[in-house]
Amino acid sequence: MSELILASTSSARRALMDGLGLAYRAEAPGVDEVVSPSVSVTDAVRELAARKARAVHQRHPAAWVLGADQLVEVGGEVLSKPEDRSAAREQLRKLVGNTHAIHTGVCLLGPGGQVHEAVETARLTFYAVTAEELERYLDLNEWEGCCGSYRVEEAGQALLERLEGDRANVQGLPMTTVVRLLRRAGFPFFERR
Numbered sequence: 001m002s003e004l005i006l007a008s009t010s011s012a013r014r015a016l017m018d019g020l021g022l023a024y025r026a027e028a029p030g031v032d033e034v035v036s037p038s039v040s041v042t043d044a045v046r047e048l049a050a051r052k053a054r055a056v057h058q059r060h061p062a063a064w065v066l067g068a069d070q071l072v073e074v075g076g077e078v079l080s081k082p083e084d085r086s087a088a089r090e091q092l093r094k095l096v097g098n099t100h101a102i103h104t105g106v107c108l109l110g111p112g113g114q115v116h117e118a119v120e121t122a123r124l125t126f127y128a129v130t131a132e133e134l135e136r137y138l139d140l141n142e143w144e145g146c147c148g149s150y151r152v153e154e155a156g157q158a159l160l161e162r163l164e165g166d167r168a169n170v171q172g173l174p175m176t177t178v179v180r181l182l183r184r185a186g187f188p189f190f191e192r193r
Protein backbone atom coordinates (compact mmCIF):
# COMPACT_ATOMS: atom_id res chain seq x y z
CA MET A 1 0.00 0.00 0.00
CA SER A 2 1.32 3.45 -0.81
CA GLU A 3 2.58 5.67 2.00
CA LEU A 4 -0.08 7.45 4.11
CA ILE A 5 0.52 11.10 5.01
CA LEU A 6 -1.59 13.13 7.47
CA ALA A 7 -1.62 16.68 6.11
CA SER A 8 -1.77 18.31 9.52
CA THR A 9 0.17 20.13 12.23
CA SER A 10 -2.41 19.15 14.85
CA SER A 11 -1.10 17.13 17.79
CA ALA A 12 -4.65 15.98 18.54
CA ARG A 13 -5.05 14.63 15.00
CA ARG A 14 -1.69 12.86 15.27
CA ALA A 15 -2.74 11.30 18.58
CA LEU A 16 -5.95 10.00 17.01
CA MET A 17 -4.07 8.55 14.02
CA ASP A 18 -1.45 7.02 16.34
CA GLY A 19 -4.26 5.14 18.09
CA LEU A 20 -5.34 3.58 14.80
CA GLY A 21 -2.02 1.81 14.45
CA LEU A 22 -1.54 2.35 10.70
CA ALA A 23 1.94 3.41 9.55
CA TYR A 24 1.77 7.07 8.55
CA ARG A 25 3.67 10.32 8.83
CA ALA A 26 2.51 13.91 9.28
CA GLU A 27 3.41 16.89 7.11
CA ALA A 28 2.26 20.49 7.44
CA PRO A 29 -0.14 21.46 4.62
CA GLY A 30 1.02 25.09 4.56
CA VAL A 31 -2.17 26.51 3.04
CA ASP A 32 -4.16 29.61 3.88
CA GLU A 33 -7.45 28.77 5.54
CA VAL A 34 -9.47 31.60 4.06
CA VAL A 35 -12.75 30.81 2.34
CA SER A 36 -15.47 33.10 1.00
CA PRO A 37 -17.90 34.22 3.77
CA SER A 38 -20.76 33.23 1.45
CA VAL A 39 -19.78 29.54 1.68
CA SER A 40 -21.74 27.40 4.17
CA VAL A 41 -19.80 26.11 7.19
CA THR A 42 -19.98 22.51 5.97
CA ASP A 43 -18.79 23.50 2.48
CA ALA A 44 -15.99 25.51 4.11
CA VAL A 45 -14.61 22.55 6.09
CA ARG A 46 -15.01 20.28 3.04
CA GLU A 47 -13.08 22.75 0.86
CA LEU A 48 -10.37 23.40 3.44
CA ALA A 49 -9.81 19.69 4.12
CA ALA A 50 -9.43 19.14 0.36
CA ARG A 51 -7.13 22.17 0.06
CA LYS A 52 -4.82 20.80 2.76
CA ALA A 53 -4.81 17.29 1.25
CA ARG A 54 -4.16 18.64 -2.27
CA ALA A 55 -1.25 20.80 -1.09
CA VAL A 56 0.60 17.79 0.36
CA HIS A 57 -0.51 15.41 -2.42
CA GLN A 58 1.06 17.72 -5.02
CA ARG A 59 4.39 17.20 -3.23
CA HIS A 60 3.89 13.44 -2.90
CA PRO A 61 1.64 12.25 -5.77
CA ALA A 62 2.43 8.56 -5.14
CA ALA A 63 1.09 8.73 -1.57
CA TRP A 64 -2.31 8.65 0.08
CA VAL A 65 -2.92 11.97 1.85
CA LEU A 66 -5.50 12.75 4.55
CA GLY A 67 -6.49 16.37 5.23
CA ALA A 68 -8.99 17.71 7.76
CA ASP A 69 -10.55 20.98 8.83
CA GLN A 70 -12.87 21.90 11.67
CA LEU A 71 -15.19 24.79 12.50
CA VAL A 72 -17.66 25.43 15.32
CA GLU A 73 -21.13 26.81 14.60
CA VAL A 74 -23.17 28.43 17.35
CA GLY A 75 -26.19 30.75 17.06
CA GLY A 76 -25.48 31.26 13.36
CA GLU A 77 -21.88 32.31 14.06
CA VAL A 78 -18.79 30.37 12.92
CA LEU A 79 -15.83 30.03 15.31
CA SER A 80 -12.33 28.77 14.57
CA LYS A 81 -9.22 28.79 16.78
CA PRO A 82 -8.99 31.75 19.22
CA GLU A 83 -6.07 34.16 18.81
CA ASP A 84 -5.66 34.80 22.52
CA ARG A 85 -7.25 34.34 25.95
CA SER A 86 -9.79 37.12 25.51
CA ALA A 87 -10.93 35.64 22.19
CA ALA A 88 -11.16 32.26 23.92
CA ARG A 89 -13.27 33.82 26.70
CA GLU A 90 -15.62 35.30 24.09
CA GLN A 91 -15.94 31.93 22.36
CA LEU A 92 -16.66 30.03 25.57
CA ARG A 93 -19.21 32.64 26.67
CA LYS A 94 -21.15 31.80 23.49
CA LEU A 95 -20.92 28.06 24.15
CA VAL A 96 -21.80 27.75 27.86
CA GLY A 97 -25.50 27.17 28.57
CA ASN A 98 -25.96 26.54 24.86
CA THR A 99 -25.78 23.86 22.15
CA HIS A 100 -23.22 24.16 19.36
CA ALA A 101 -22.18 22.09 16.36
CA ILE A 102 -18.67 20.98 15.47
CA HIS A 103 -18.21 20.28 11.77
CA THR A 104 -15.13 18.42 10.54
CA GLY A 105 -14.30 17.90 6.87
CA VAL A 106 -11.96 15.04 5.92
CA CYS A 107 -10.44 14.39 2.51
CA LEU A 108 -8.38 11.33 1.52
CA LEU A 109 -6.56 11.69 -1.83
CA GLY A 110 -4.96 8.67 -3.54
CA PRO A 111 -2.07 8.13 -6.01
CA GLY A 112 -4.39 7.58 -8.96
CA GLY A 113 -6.47 10.67 -8.25
CA GLN A 114 -8.92 8.75 -6.06
CA VAL A 115 -10.88 11.03 -3.72
CA HIS A 116 -12.77 9.92 -0.60
CA GLU A 117 -14.25 12.74 1.44
CA ALA A 118 -16.89 13.42 4.11
CA VAL A 119 -18.12 16.03 6.56
CA GLU A 120 -19.13 14.89 10.05
CA THR A 121 -21.08 16.95 12.59
CA ALA A 122 -21.26 16.52 16.35
CA ARG A 123 -23.59 18.48 18.62
CA LEU A 124 -22.51 19.51 22.11
CA THR A 125 -24.47 21.08 24.96
CA PHE A 126 -22.47 22.87 27.64
CA TYR A 127 -23.47 23.57 31.23
CA ALA A 128 -24.26 27.17 32.11
CA VAL A 129 -21.19 27.81 34.26
CA THR A 130 -20.32 31.00 36.15
CA ALA A 131 -17.91 33.60 34.80
CA GLU A 132 -15.56 32.72 37.68
CA GLU A 133 -15.57 29.02 36.74
CA LEU A 134 -14.91 30.01 33.13
CA GLU A 135 -11.87 32.01 34.22
CA ARG A 136 -10.57 28.98 36.12
CA TYR A 137 -10.98 26.88 32.97
CA LEU A 138 -9.22 29.52 30.87
CA ASP A 139 -6.30 29.38 33.35
CA LEU A 140 -5.69 25.78 32.16
CA ASN A 141 -4.84 27.10 28.69
CA GLU A 142 -6.71 24.27 26.99
CA TRP A 143 -8.04 26.93 24.60
CA GLU A 144 -4.71 27.18 22.82
CA GLY A 145 -4.85 25.71 19.30
CA CYS A 146 -8.42 24.48 19.76
CA CYS A 147 -11.38 25.41 17.62
CA GLY A 148 -14.03 26.44 20.16
CA SER A 149 -11.45 27.01 22.94
CA TYR A 150 -11.88 23.71 24.81
CA ARG A 151 -10.51 20.17 24.88
CA VAL A 152 -13.21 17.53 25.13
CA GLU A 153 -10.78 14.80 26.18
CA GLU A 154 -9.20 16.85 28.98
CA ALA A 155 -10.63 19.10 31.71
CA GLY A 156 -12.99 20.68 29.15
CA GLN A 157 -15.17 17.56 29.41
CA ALA A 158 -16.46 19.04 32.71
CA LEU A 159 -18.27 21.64 30.61
CA LEU A 160 -20.03 18.95 28.57
CA GLU A 161 -23.62 18.19 29.53
CA ARG A 162 -24.48 16.24 26.36
CA LEU A 163 -22.69 15.01 23.23
CA GLU A 164 -24.38 13.69 20.11
CA GLY A 165 -21.89 12.25 17.63
CA ASP A 166 -18.32 10.94 17.48
CA ARG A 167 -16.21 12.20 20.39
CA ALA A 168 -13.09 11.83 18.23
CA ASN A 169 -14.71 14.20 15.75
CA VAL A 170 -14.72 16.88 18.45
CA GLN A 171 -11.00 16.31 19.06
CA GLY A 172 -10.22 16.84 15.37
CA LEU A 173 -10.83 13.66 13.32
CA PRO A 174 -14.13 11.73 13.08
CA MET A 175 -12.36 8.39 13.35
CA THR A 176 -15.44 6.30 12.49
CA THR A 177 -15.54 8.17 9.19
CA VAL A 178 -11.76 8.14 8.70
CA VAL A 179 -11.76 4.33 9.08
CA ARG A 180 -14.60 4.08 6.53
CA LEU A 181 -12.63 6.17 4.02
CA LEU A 182 -9.42 4.20 4.63
CA ARG A 183 -11.24 0.87 4.18
CA ARG A 184 -12.83 2.18 0.95
CA ALA A 185 -9.30 3.07 -0.22
CA GLY A 186 -8.21 -0.51 0.48
CA PHE A 187 -6.03 0.03 3.55
CA PRO A 188 -5.29 -3.23 5.42
CA PHE A 189 -5.70 -3.12 9.24
CA PHE A 190 -4.07 -5.14 12.07
CA GLU A 191 -1.08 -6.03 9.88
CA ARG A 192 1.72 -7.86 11.68
CA ARG A 193 4.87 -5.72 11.73
Ligand SMILES: Nc1nc2c(ncn2[C@@H]2O[C@H](COP(=O)(O)OP(=O)(O)OP(=O)(O)O)[C@@H](O)[C@H]2O)c(=O)[nH]1
Residues within 6 Å of the ligand: 007, 008, 009, 010, 011, 012, 013, 028, 029, 033, 052, 068, 069, 070, 071, 081, 145, 146, 147, 148, 150, 151, 152, 153, 170, 171, 172, 173
Ligand atom coordinates in the same frame (compact mmCIF):
# COMPACT_ATOMS: atom_id res chain seq x y z
N1 LIG B 1 -7.03 18.26 21.77
C1 LIG B 1 -8.14 18.81 21.25
N2 LIG B 1 -8.02 19.56 20.12
C2 LIG B 1 -9.17 20.09 19.62
C3 LIG B 1 -10.43 19.93 20.22
N3 LIG B 1 -11.35 20.60 19.47
C4 LIG B 1 -10.68 21.15 18.43
N4 LIG B 1 -9.36 20.82 18.52
C5 LIG B 1 -8.29 21.19 17.59
O1 LIG B 1 -8.61 22.42 16.97
C6 LIG B 1 -7.96 22.43 15.69
C7 LIG B 1 -9.01 22.80 14.64
O2 LIG B 1 -8.43 23.71 13.77
P1 LIG B 1 -8.06 23.32 12.24
O3 LIG B 1 -7.85 24.60 11.53
O4 LIG B 1 -9.03 22.33 11.71
O5 LIG B 1 -6.68 22.52 12.34
P2 LIG B 1 -5.24 23.08 12.73
O6 LIG B 1 -5.08 23.02 14.21
O7 LIG B 1 -4.98 24.38 12.06
O8 LIG B 1 -4.29 21.95 12.16
P3 LIG B 1 -4.12 21.52 10.61
O9 LIG B 1 -4.69 20.15 10.50
O10 LIG B 1 -2.62 21.57 10.42
O11 LIG B 1 -4.85 22.54 9.76
C8 LIG B 1 -7.41 21.04 15.43
O12 LIG B 1 -6.02 21.00 15.69
C9 LIG B 1 -8.19 20.21 16.42
O13 LIG B 1 -7.46 19.04 16.80
C10 LIG B 1 -10.52 19.13 21.40
O14 LIG B 1 -11.60 18.93 22.00
N5 LIG B 1 -9.35 18.59 21.86
